[in-house]
Amino acid sequence: MSTLGIDLGGTFARAAVVDEHGRIMASAKVALTERSPAAVVEVIALAAAAALAEGGGVTVHGCGVGAAGQIHRDSGIIAVAPNLGWRNVPLGALLAQRLGQPVRVVNDLAAAAWGELHAGAGQGATDVYVVFVGSGVGSCIIANNQLVRGAGGVAGELGHTKVVPNGRRCGCGELGCLEAYAGGHNLIAQARELLASGRSTVLAQLAGGDPNRITPVTLEQAADAGDLGAREIHERAGHMLGMAIANMVTVLNPARLIIGGGVLTHCPGLRRHVMEGVQAFASNTSREGLLIADAELGDDSGLIGAALLAV
Amino acid sequence: MSTLGIDLGGTFARAAVVDEHGRIMASAKVALTERSPAAVVEVIALAAAAALAEGGGVTVHGCGVGAAGQIHRDSGIIAVAPNLGWRNVPLGALLAQRLGQPVRVVNDLAAAAWGELHAGAGQGATDVYVVFVGSGVGSCIIANNQLVRGAGGVAGELGHTKVVPNGRRCGCGELGCLEAYAGGHNLIAQARELLASGRSTVLAQLAGGDPNRITPVTLEQAADAGDLGAREIHERAGHMLGMAIANMVTVLNPARLIIGGGVLTHCPGLRRHVMEGVQAFASNTSREGLLIADAELGDDSGLIGAALLAV
DSSP states (O other): OEEEEEEEOSSEEEEEEEOTTSOEEEEEEEEOSOOSHHHHHHHHHHHHHHHHHHTTSOOEEEEEEEESSEEOTTTOOEEEETTTTEEEEOHHHHHHHHHTSOEEEEEHHHHHHHHHHHHSTTTTOSSEEEEEESSSEEEEEEETTEEEOOTTSOTTOGGGSBSSTTOSBOTTSOBSBTHHHHSHHHHHHHHHHHHHHTOOHHHHHHTTTOGGGOOHHHHHHHHHTTOHHHHHHHHHHHHHHHHHHHHHHHHHOOSEEEEESHHHHHOHHHHHHHHHHHHHHSOHHHHTTOEEEEOSSGGGHHHHHHHHHTO | OEEEEEEEOSSEEEEEEEOTTSOEEEEEEEEOSOOSHHHHHHHHHHHHHHHHHHTTSOOEEEEEEEESSEEOTTTOOEEEETTTTEEEEOHHHHHHHHHTSOEEEEEHHHHHHHHHHHHSTTTTOSSEEEEEESSSEEEEEEETTEEEOOTTSOTTOGGGSBSSTTOSBOTTSOBSBHHHHHSHHHHHHHHHHHHHHTOOHHHHHHTTTOGGGOOHHHHHHHHHTTOHHHHHHHHHHHHHHHHHHHHHHHHHOOSEEEEESHHHHHOHHHHHHHHHHHHHHSOHHHHTTOEEEEOSSGGGHHHHHHHHHTO
């Protein structure tokens, strides 16, 4: 039995027909032109129709949506979606009416983690901790084979745990968040500050003097090339990530730790810091039997997970 | 329908007949004379018989045991119980045979948290984080109305998260654990080190010069009296506890945070640090709707929770 999975980002909606094993049978992607709820619902419906057509008219039973933002646990209401500028949008109800299908809405990270659990690196486990480091730092806890969503639907916000009291300001407005040091956006921001300070010739060379060409990969290359300023930023981020993830392993005692996201995928040095941090700082008992695995589904994890959550 | 709850400590076993609302109908306490599994099973059976007799011959349906140590998730086997010097003792099976009742064995903190959830400060909530600071620092996560026990049964070990890389040695053998700074045993140890250094006349006065008379309360009194060394230990412990608990609130987004244990109960200054830390460092979104409550059941929480887990 197939279901429909939707990945709703800030600039596009993807839809896929997914079978009960988490295989994508057909998919489509449509850009968001405007961000009103009505317009977004239409774009999702378009993407869904395109995926269904590509799937040769297969029947689907239910639809799951993964969306960036804070989602009320049971109602399908999006409390806050910064990318879309939404507050309290009943996306689940609107979409159910438009598609004539029951719709379940979850946070994009929860959808991705659920995808990895059932069709990726988490298969066979019931207690999994999933960490994604991309532009931000997010995580998802699966315990007893269930998503831990939290009372307000915002569980998993590892990026907003505090690592430096009254430290660097984070995009969320608070001070000293892990994400303010180790998220992709903030790795870039710190590298640009370094470039602007004139203290890093290596970084200036790698970026051709253009701050807009700096990525987390550029930063890692500069650190690898021995640039002291770059190395400081890079090592601090790696150390903080490793320590924070290790402490979550100690408290959650998962069977599997799954790591993914653009930054960890493309920056092997940071990934190594995380692995070493877990090794060094997670308690011995929590590491007995722990398997650390890379996320396997890439950008498809959210689509697949959303669809499987609708089963 | 009543069940039997057992609280198995390092020096005694308590047993209680508990009704389905978590009320203790009758209870008994018997000292452990020796620590072989067979002897301990007999002591538990004695305590149970005494509680049942005191209950006037009420019939119980099932027995739950809360025991300090690492418990295998489903088998009732105690993997490690340092207090008893046990390794891989099938307590559940031994006791089931002796009592002629189905027996469920869980970690003592999980039992206590379950008791608070259903008969104490957690009533009505399904997502709760419980922290006990006594001689050690322990916690228990309840998500979706289920205990999060972890793949190896050691979830919740907040005391063994690392707060200082390669810091103070903990009783567990690892370095820099939260418990090494903020657990009751280690608060006392640090205060004794201070006393031995001769740097604290206040502490020397309060303890009458006798290291054995120092408790966490003595330390807090010395800190309150302006003793700089005592204040340093006390503030550091309070700060570390507050930060660690705040970060767990951020990641778990519980509806309720329940705090208890001897140290937090008897040291209002440390309790205040924890409250302020959560206020200052947990993310704003995770604190929306969060209720912080003191544990209500005191020493009975484990007995009650163990019994309710057997229902």
